Amino acid sequence: MLLLQAPPPTRFDLNFTLFGFPIQVHPLFWVIGLLFGASSTNLISILLWVFTIFISILIHELGHALAMRYYGQSSRIVLHGAGGVTIPESVAWGSRYANVALTPNQQILISFAGPGAGFLLALLIMLSVAFTGGVVVPNAAYLFGIVPFPYAHYPNGSALINSLVMTFLWVNVFWGLVNLLPVYPLDGGHIARYIILQFDPWNGLQKSLWLSVYVGAAIALLSLIVLSSTYMALLFGLLAFQSYQILQSRSPL
């Protein structure tokens, strides 16, 4: 999602294979969970954040990887200090190695499959809570007062299980939606690029980068003024600036 290039392997990496996909976890990846849990003084809830972020980002990237496999493209997953990335791998093609040529619509579905996997996980969690005696209130809480935000808990359940459920729902629904904003290199930025390219193959890339600059800057301002979230403002300000830099470095078409 956030990093354009995967970090090189280190001796502190965690390496394993899941569903046939090689997975590399860079040591800095664990810092993300620690940052989210930093406001808590309780060790259990810090570990809960690390666990939630690990499972959620892994499932997000598996969504991309499975969609790529569906279209014949093999891939590997890297979880790093700025999130995760699913990297297409060259496949043996006769005596050469080549990447599978994907159509714009296939690229859009691959990009959507990451947040889509997270939404599916959130739905499964809500269904499991509902079928095991819990309460699911889809409209109880609202995200920024605009988007209905799912809410699920066990009225007589343990505080740990309830906060695990809510943390999983928040990470997968909130960040899934944020990830769909048309800002490069979020998944929504890729989706916007392939949609615009279909209408304007000549200037589409440039237009999608300008969209990324304007939407990124607008989200940064809104985050600061409306949500008073310095973190979101910094993140989107940085992404807007990054898109602007790519535009400046490209020779005029």
Ligand SMILES: [Zn+2]
């Ligand atoms: Zn993604």
